Amino acid sequence: MMPLKTWSLLPLALATMGCVSMAPRYHTPEPPVPKAWPEGPSYKAVAGTPGPAATDIAWQDFFVDPGLRKVLDLALRNNRDLRIAALNTEKARAYYRIQRADLLPKVNAFAQGTKQRLPASVSGTGQSIVVEQDSVGVGISAWELDFFGRVRSLKNQALEQYLASEQARNSAQVSLLAEVANVYFALAADRDSLKLAQDTLVNQEAAYKLVHRRFEVGASSELDSYRAQVSVETARGDVARYTRTVAMDENALRLLVGAPVPVEWLPEALGTVPSLKEVAPGLPSETLTRRPDILMAENQLKAANANIGAARAAFFPRIALTTNVGTMGSELSGLFKSGSYAWAFSPQIVLPIFDTGARRANLKVANANRDIYLAQYEKAIQVAFREVADALATRGTLDEQLAAQEALTQALEGTYRLAQARYTAGIDGYLGVLDAQRSLYAAQQGLIAVRQAKLGNLISLYKVLGGGWNTAEPAQAAQAAPTTPAANPAKGDPAS
Template sequence: MKRTLFNTSALAISGLMMAVLVAGCSMKPAYERPDSTAPAAWPEQTAASQNPGVGVSISVLDWQDFVLDMELRQLVDNALEHNHDLREAVLNIEAARAQYRIQRSDRLPGIDGQAGSTSQRIPASLNGTGDSSNVTTYQVGLGVTAYELDLFGRVRDLSEAALESYFATEEAARATKISLIAGVIQAYISRAGAQERHDLTKQTFETRQVSLDIISKQRKVGSTSDLDYLEAKGLAEQAQADLEVAARELAQTDNGLALLTGVPVEQLPKPKGTDNRIIQEQLAPGLPSELLTRRPDILAAEHRLIASNANIGAARAAFYPRITLTGSFGTASGDLADLFSSGSTAWQFMPQLNLPIFNYGSNKANLNLNKVRNEISIVQYEKAIESAFREVADALVDRETFAREENARKALAESSSHSLQLSEARYRHGVDSHLRYLDAQRRDFTNQLGLIQTRTQRQIALVNLFRALGGGWDPSHTEPVASVD
């Protein structure tokens, strides 16, 4: 009897382990990457399209190599350590990784230790002895509860969908990191431009105040007209108003940079001039097709597409029978003292077949829903690609046109500065009127402001190009944000 019981229990356990090794076929559609609408080259109006290899390639350029200013590097480091958006993105990765682990665990049976007792009263009418009795049973053992044999790949497809969702979340975190790096650099450059505009406006205000004082004295002795005085007063008041605008913009850029980096405003480094070389300016855009393997948002969209494709397989498998196994192996006895004695071995094996017959069309509706979601994922993937190409093309145009505009404005500013010097000399010697001198001041101030603004915009355009090309991290020498295991 013991031999028969042992052989039967061993057979049950062996059958359970064989079921674990059953490899189900997946019913998901074969995944094919949607046809790319990537152009063969960048727009012809950009010089980069004619020489895509000129400059430093983004594929080997980490953000530390892109940022040349050491103080800016430190600010970026602070942002990567303290920024709330990036911390939230990393926590989202942890959540997605945990979700994948939960889903992956369903592919293997869970074995639990079990211990318990059962007490029941059997009435006399149901007892063979004709007397009522109280029965208590004690049990200890190992058990497997409702493990599904993945014959049609449902569990595997759900696990793959969770894994791809995890990958998509990780790519989204990388995109957040790149955007944060670009945001800090742009805030730093904007702050430098705001500081230059503030300094220029303050200098202009002080100069016009001096001119107003001189005109006021001349007016008292009758050597100048009221019109000259009013013109000088108007320019001084305009300069004071411009100074308040510049001060407001400078304070706002200070606050913006402090928020991104977590560094108090009073501890921020003193802004450098926009004519300093803060960032790497020679960037090679490479070929348009390289964006498909470099841009985190495109990679995230494709991972979501693969996940939706796997969910179709899981929805299809719901139409087919599901076999679940429940079993246990251990010892049982009516007396706690005899629980581990010879002959107390007990086992239980309960396979269950579930065949959907009538469920009001819920399985069909769920399949249709997952097919529609897959189509939505395809549209989102194609949209991500088109948006990426548009951003790069715009950034390339901005880089080139702002560079040419800066050269033109630099020449214009030099010309107006020289003109102002001549006009001032002619006014001092009585050759030109005061109105002409004031007009030269207005033109020079406007041209100098225009040069600062264009120089700032050109550097911001370079940062936009860096971000649009997927720069900021290099998989060959950068640790992943999180690991699956």
């Protein structure tokens, strides 16, 4: 027989031996998108746009408005969806710790006692006897020696799932920042529209009084009086509509933030909000692979790849060790006495022979899952490419659209002034004034919408280029939100 010292050193020797991994060698798939962004008239304004990459700009540097920074900081600390994503990350991290622990033996202390009566027919002495046995010891219970990498593959799968959950949390933060900022600017734009509607109502009421007085003295027709009244009621309806919209914007902002937002943090008007920082699109191969949703898809692909290793290893024998050392006696008082030392060593090998094809089917499932996650990873890149291309196309045309809208508004202001002057002089009827006023009002509303769209496009471009999840905080950003740090495999084991 093998000497006791050899048996006692065997588990340590086996634990230090390397295991064979059955998982396929992982290679990052080539992105199924062009190597450059689209070109054409829509993209001329953004070709060679200077500035740092979006992923290199912390959100505190991109959103320069102090009030918006405070609102975003409050949202990162209180938004319930982001909190759920962080808790899911903690759950995945704990599950990874469980899987990693299976690589090492579990040492347990035990104490047990048995007392039983054996009848005369089985006692061997011809008389009934009472047998008592007590034992105390420590040992290892059913520790699997991972020769074929099954346990290690499961551990790697759990690690990649944890990293995927971390990237899901980062992606949730990016979406939250963009959504809060968009609602913040929508509130500013709607307050501008409300102010415009209120000013228009005041002007239309004054015009109606003038036209109605002219009608009373016979200088104007009754039709002109009714037309002026229509303008008053239209403006009054717009005031009510934008008052409601502003309240709904505030409600939406409170829901996203997850807490009441101080009034002094809210924007008064769109013109009072500082512009956002410009970002450079970079190359698709550099930009898209840094987005957290794409990193999450790749982690899920790696997890599925590791699961194939576990499914393959199931075809090979499993070797488990159970061992313990301690003291044993026929009486409790006899424990720890000389000669009571006891040990046990129980290796076990299980060789699968026939399981009606369950293991082979499980391997097919693992391979199919890997192919599914590969397709999802490639689709995530394609969707990201389309989102960036759309944002760049919008960015390339918005400046020209904004300039045209400003020129249109100025031209209609002049038209409205001349129409009023001609009506006052009795040259034209009030219909010309009414048409000019309606056109000017629509142009002013359109100008507000284009200015909001420009800010929204900058936010969208920052988001789709992967900005907003980097938690590195600039020195000038005080009191930034405490968030879960992003996982980086290069920094070591997340469970350590």
